[in-house]
Amino acid sequence: MERARPGAPGRPGDERGRRPWVVGVSGASGTPYAAAVLRGLLAAGESVDLVVSRAARLTLRDETGVSFRDGHWEADLAAWLTRGADGTPGAFAPELSRVRYWSAGDLAAGPSSGSYPARGMVIVPASTASVAGVALGLSKDLLQRAAAVTLKERRPLVVVVRETPLNGPTLRQLVALDEAGAVVLPASPAFYAGAGDIQGLVDFVAGRALDALGVEHALYRRWRGELGDAARSAGHS
């Protein structure tokens, strides 16, 4: 198991004052959303504690070709984050020194305790299984436990759910999460921001997630109160 130790190679050497966002990647389709959120947080100068569920390794392999391994997480994360949403390799050059990785099975990890100084958490993408687990307080792995901790500590929790259609139990669990204080943010790209490609649509969702966390970014063009902006930027008028 890969445990983070202060001062270990590739990890933040100085833990004092470090207030990371926990990013939980669960096994729903939509790993490009997670990549965009991670890049956005790092670009904003934020620290990140990353948890990748077992099922997310399958979606990651399916959607990017990257096999994510605990023992090689830095290289695997770099391979993943440099890829664009359309699979283009080398599209980005993220700086990873502010990332700390925790194995999903490590229930003794930092984010499993409320005394760990996390700012809050985003689950992106959020599977219906993780929605159910968090809504019911199952804490079956570190992702779910960290989310439960985030709620009990009244810290921001953003749940970027990705499934369609949604059934009654999932809808009720999403209401339960909303009532517990989470922001339920469906992975639902909008078309008013003038996205020109898949990455633009992905960045819209990631940008809305960062908005909910209160992190600054320039991932999408905000609404300016003028109808026709999207068509103009696409060259249709």
Ligand SMILES: Cc1cc2nc3c(=O)[nH]c(=O)nc-3n(C[C@H](O)[C@H](O)[C@H](O)COP(=O)(O)O)c2cc1C
């Ligand atoms: C390729 C692939 C795509 C999947 N897409 C979704 C999805 O979009 N939404 C969802 O809720 N589950 C999806 N699943 C099913 C979840 O991976 C499964 O429910 C798993 O138990 C989730 O576990 P986790 O929440 O611990 O990551 C997908 C599974 C695979 C293999």
